[in-house]
Amino acid sequence: MHLASDQKDLLISQLKAEIFEIQQRDKDFLALRDQLHSIQSKYRHLQDEKVSLTALMRKPLRSSTFCPKGVGVLALRTGTRKFTVGDEV
Numbered sequence: 001m002h003l004a005s006d007q008k009d010l011l012i013s014q015l016k017a018e019i020f021e022i023q024q025r026d027k028d029f030l031a032l033r034d035q036l037h038s039i040q041s042k043y044r045h046l047q048d049e050k051v052s053l054t055a056l057m058r059k060p061l062r063s064s065t066f067c068p069k070g071v072g073v074l075a076l077r078t079g080t081r082k083f084t085v086g087d088e089v
Contacts (some may be wrong), residue, residue: 003011
């Protein structure tokens with residue numbers, strides 16, 4: 001099968017365009033893959049953080065902790081200190 005020179009040039013041009021399009025799709029795919037991995041990593045980090053915080057919130061307070069009417073319970077769990085002099089901790 002002999003193609004005329006013009007037909008060969010047209011076929012070469014079409015194949016070059018197809019190669020370029022495939023390369024662009026490949027770049028887009030790689031960028032989306034990287035974005036997916038980043039989102040998955042952030043998701044796992046937040047899940048781990050949630051588990052840690054949930055465990056901390058469920059952790060029983062020491063029995064020697066004194067706080068009238070439970071005023072300082074939330075403060076202990078959140079890490080802030082809201083006790084006055086004389087409170088037993």
